Amino acid sequence: DTEVTQTPKHLVMGMTNKKSLKCEQHMGHRAMYWYKQKAKKPPELMFVYSYEKLSINESVPSRFSPECPNSSLLNLHLHALQPEDSALYLCASSQDPRGGFEQFFGPGTRLTVL
């Protein structure tokens, strides 16, 4: 199984809502990532978890809150978002955060903030 799954596929939320994005992988990867991607731009790193601990936070606003409950799951909790946060949110995983293995992406959650 070389798949990263993400739910939901699409999400529409108001600025006062609280929602969560979910990511799952069963490849035994120990690094998991959240990226934000705007149209016609490359993925922009938000967070990296290494062995279930937050290792990189790219100065992301606190309205985005990541969580890694176990080695297979990664969540992104959303609260009080702004319309400019509308984007494709991508989850990815890689085998060994200290080694040189490739990164696999999920299909993404398309988020629209009204």
Added chain:
Amino acid sequence: QKEVEQDPGPLSVPEGAIVSLNCTYSNSAFQYFMWYRQYSRKGPELLMYTYSSGNKEDGRFTAQVDKSSKYISLFIRDSQPSDSATYLCAMRGTGNQFYFGTGTSLTVIP
């Protein structure tokens, strides 16, 4: 200077052409190099990955890395309309952060 530079295109070729996509980088610590294909409104799909310098071939795709020139390439032979997508290069050093190019938009015309 950006860590990774990639010509955004767009690139338009006839079906059956050989396509060459390129990235340059500035960080000599990068050791692992990847190419992703991304269709519109989908997540990136890993196409090829290589370690250090050299060539790697997979079907119609060939990845080349020249560390001395800090230059990587992806060649697509016998291009097909289904190859129409955005191609992203990515690379990393020994840490767990990946650096992406801006992506090249490719259209293969039947």
